[in-house]
Amino acid sequence: xxxxxxxxxxxxxxxxLAAATWAAMAYVRPxxxxxxxxxxxxxxxxxxxxxxxxxxxxxxxxxAAAVLRASTAVPAKWRAGDSRCAAAMEIGLLxxxxxxxxxxxxxxxxxxxxxSWDPRQTSILVIMLLFAAYLVLRSAVTDASxxxxxSSAYAIVAVVPGLFLIWVLPRVVSTLHGGANQAVIGGGLxxxxxxxxxxLALPGFVGLFAWLMQLRTRVAxxxxxxxx
Amino acid sequence: xxxxxxxxxQALAICAKDMRIEFRERTAVSAVLLFAVTxxxxxxxxxxxxxxxxxVAVPLLWVVLFFAAFSGLAHVFTEExxxxxxxxxxxxxxxGAVYGGKLLYNACLLGAxxxxxxxxxxxxxxxxxxQVGRFxxxxxxxxxxxxxxxxxxxxxIAKARARGALFGALGFPVVLPLLIxxxxxxxxxxxxxxxxxxxxxxxxxxxSYGVMMVSxxxxxxxxxxxxx
Numbered sequence: 061x062x063x064x065x066x067x068x069x070x071x072x073x074x075x076x077l078a079a080a081t082w083a084a085m086a087y088v089r090p091x092x093x094x095x096x097x098x099x100x101x102x103x104x105x106x107x108x109x110x111x112x113x114x115x116x117x118x119x120x121x122x123x124a125a126a127v128l129r130a131s132t133a134v135p136a137k138w139r140a141g142d143s144r145c146a147a148a149m150e151i152g153l154l155x156x157x158x159x160x161x162x163x164x165x166x167x168x169x170x171x172x173x174x175x176s177w178d179p180r181q182t183s184i185l186v187i188m189l190l191f192a193a194y195l196v197l198r199s200a201v202t203d204a205s206x207x208x209x210x211s212s213a214y215a216i217v218a219v220v221p222g223l224f225l226i227w228v229l230p231r232v233v234s235t236l237h238g239g240a241n242q243a244v245i246g247g248g249l250x251x252x253x254x255x256x257x258x259x260l261a262l263p264g265f266v267g268l269f270a271w272l273m274q275l276r277t278r279v280a281x282x283x284x285x286x287x288x
Numbered sequence: 289x290x291x292x293x294x295x296x297x298q299a300l301a302i303c304a305k306d307m308r309i310e311f312r313e314r315t316a317v318s319a320v321l322l323f324a325v326t327x328x329x330x331x332x333x334x335x336x337x338x339x340x341x342x343x344v345a346v347p348l349l350w351v352v353l354f355f356a357a358f359s360g361l362a363h364v365f366t367e368e369x370x371x372x373x374x375x376x377x378x379x380x381x382x383x384g385a386v387y388g389g390k391l392l393y394n395a396c397l398l399g400a401x402x403x404x405x406x407x408x409x410x411x412x413x414x415x416x417x418x419q420v421g422r423f424x425x426x427x428x429x430x431x432x433x434x435x436x437x438x439x440x441x442x443x444x445i446a447k448a449r450a451r452g453a454l455f456g457a458l459g460f461p462v463v464l465p466l467l468i469x470x471x472x473x474x475x476x477x478x479x480x481x482x483x484x485x486x487x488x489x490x491x492x493x494x495x496s497y498g499v500m501m502v503s504x505x506x507x508x509x510x511x512x513x514x515x516x
Contacts, residue, residue: 128511182468189461196457200448209515210444213508214458217440220500224465232472232493 073267080104080260088252099169104256106162108265109155113187114226115269116152120145120194121219124212132205139284140277142208145215146198147276151269153191159184183225190218295388298381302389306364307396315367316397320360324405327352332412339414346474349409350467353431356405357398361438362455364390365446374446383510387439391502394442395435402431415478422477425491430470433498437463440505443512469493 084104090097123145130137163181164174175181197214201207249257310317331348340348368374377386406427410417417423441459445451473490 128508179468182464186461186464189464193458193461197444197448197454200450200454202449206447206515209511210447213440213512214444216508217444217501217504218462220497220504221462221465223500224469224497228493229465229468232469232489 069267070271073264073271076260076264077268080256080264083256083260088256089250091250091253094170096169099166100253102162102166102169104253104261106159106166107257108261109159109162110184111262112265112269113152113156113159113184113191115266116148116155117187117191117219117222119273120148120152120215123148124215127208127212128216132209135205138205138208142204142212143277143280143284144273145212146195147273147280149191149194149215150276151272153188153195155269156184156188156191160188179230183229186225187222190222194218295382295385298385299388299392302377302381302386303392303396306389306393309367310393310397316360316363317400319363320356320397320401321404323359324352324356324401325408327355328405328408328412331409335413342415342475342478345409345413345415346478347471348413349406349474350430350470352405352409353398353402354434354463354467356401357431357434357438358456358459361394361397361435362442362445362451364394364439365442366451369446378514383513384506386513387443387506387509390443391436391439391505394439395432398431398435398438399428402427417478418480419477419485422485422490423474425487426470426473426477426494429491429494429498430466430473433466433470433494433501434463436498436501436505437466440501440509440512443505443509447512447515466494466497469497 084101088101088104091100094100123141126141127138127145130141132138160181163184167176167178167181168174194211194214198207198211201210331352368377381389409415438459441455441462445454445458448454473494476485476490479485
């Protein structure tokens with residue numbers, strides 16, 4: 061029964077992502093009011109990548125809290141949380157890099173430069189650095205128990221700059237993303253784009269994140285058993 | 289109430305101990321001050337007597353303060369690990385009191401450095417300060433928040449390898465949102481007429497970052513401090 065459920069949600073993820081890619085290329089209309097109307101199609105990949113990077117951080121912080129709460133005397137309790145936290149951070153690094161790349165392409169098309177030091181661009185760059193710093197810290201500690209606790213502590217502390225970057229900074233400093241964010245979150249989005257973004261791309265990316273998490277934690281478990 | 293008084297006494301005793309060590313050895317204060325003065329000499333040499341626009345001078349001031357802070361504030365925890373006194377301190381004092389004492393010491397050290405570096409910076413760049421009260425409030429709240437971020441980062445890297453390189457790598461993404469807000473707040477404080485100035489947004493934003501950082505740090509510090 062469990063195997064069937066896994067096949068169903070993984071199959072659904074594949075179908076949703078394939079449909080989102082087709083819809084981004086062929087179904088949605090070129091967006092009005094953009095410098096390059098066809099270039100707006102990239103938001104169907106860019107926005108879910110940014111959301112998954114944030115989701116990865118939430119999942120990592122949740123598991124980091126579980127590691128810090130667990131007793132060090134029972135390795136099974138903190139090991140699972142530590143593996144999930146590290147996996148979420150690695151996937152977060154991947155998706156924040158994809159967000160930066162797709163965002164830079166959009167920025168070049170719409171605002172004339174790959175990088176404008178806009179607060180939103182800076183935010184995703186710093187979030188990417190936070191993911192990378194967490195992984196650098198892990199590589200600098202040899203003992204597994206100490207590594208789990210130090211890196212989890214850093215993941216919790218890094219929630220503070222994460223919150224400021226996502227919620228506070230764009231409201232303190234003027235941003236090029238103001239209109240775009242209003243369109244995506246505030247309901248000003250074209251119905252076609254809304255359908256593809258919320259109906260296909262976002263659930264597809266969430267499924268992909270869950271799948272990658274499952275694979276990465278399984279690999280970490282095998283590495284721990286056979287290599288370490 | 290007695291527990292709070294006991295905690296406060298322990299924290300003050302740890303801060304006083306670190307200050308006494310610093311008065312004897314003068315390692316951290318020399319490193320931080322020398323870094324700040326050297327970078328100011330470089331700025332002065334580059335300017336060759338020309339006045340600097342506040343839009344350029346303000347980020348430069350915070351860059352000097354950030355690198356000065358990160359050249360010496362890790363010392364407070366690394367000296368306990370290198371001198372093998374961490375375990376004695378763990379037995380003598382509560383983890384929360386150790387964090388409080390170290391934070392207070394770092395805030396005092398950074399405050400002392402700012403008292404020397406900021407007037408020197410103003411003299412070198414010729415930057416006018418129309419509203420001294422607002423400027424002092426922004427610098428003080430920014431330095432307090434900077435000390436909070438540096439203290440927990442120092443506690444984490446003290447338990448890892450390659451501490452010097454790690455301190456910058458882990459600290460920079462944590463501090464960057466604070467630096468951006470500090471630069472914006474300082475620009476608002478220095479603008480003629482201070483039309484965009486807001487106590488709650490500019491000073492409040494920096495203080496709230498500091499309070500959130502202290503809260504998150506206090507939560508994770510016992511785990512970091514006892515990790516071995």
